[in-house]
Amino acid sequence: MKPFFAFLAALLIAPLMGQPAEAQSSYRIKPGDVVRVEVLEDSSINRNALVLPDGQISLPLAGTVRAGGRTVDQVRAxxxxxxxxxxxxxxxxxxxxxxxxxESMGAGGAAPVTNTIYILGEVGQPGLVQLERGTTLLQALAAVGGFSKFAATKRIQLRRVENNRERIYNINYEDILMGKTSIGTTVLSAGDVIIVPQRKLFE
Known part of the structure; x- marks a missing residue:
């Protein structure tokens, strides 16, 4: 099995963005990159992992792993x-x-007309998304297909770095629907992270 797995890995790596394997082996991963993780012994761990602004990725059983600033070999180890x-x-x-x-800059070095936002968890299409500046929280959730049936919509988080400190805003979607809060109209900033956790049993 292991030789086959190595062969499969080679097939996956070679065509990626036209880069030779040597270039990928020396490339330093950065926030916003997406890495593919495969574990031969347990396919439930296999996934595309988005590198968050703090350089971390999260995996079942392994927990949090630092990927930013490392090569793929270092992350694998x-x-x-x-x-x-x-x-x-x-x-x-x-x-x-x-x-x-x-790329963080637009054509000719101009400021980008879009913001990079990270939307994780129980949504239709989780991952890194490029949204027009001025996009609100609700508009961003709609852009990724809304919630999955397993979404804990009362425990949504908006994570934002302000003055070099991370702030966490807890959001209850039902409160938005009932007009109890206007947080749904919050305009997102570049680097914002929206997390929609999985619903717990009987939640």
């Missing part, structure tokens, strides 16, 4: 180390670049 206690033998882990973060 860290994931394998964190997963090891959950397996009888050392797990076979593959990590590759899936997408690169969009």
């Amino acid at each position: 860290d994931i394998a180390s964190k997963l090891a206690p959950n397996f009888a033998n050392a797990p076979t882990v593959f990590v590759a670049l899936n997408n690169l973060a969009p």
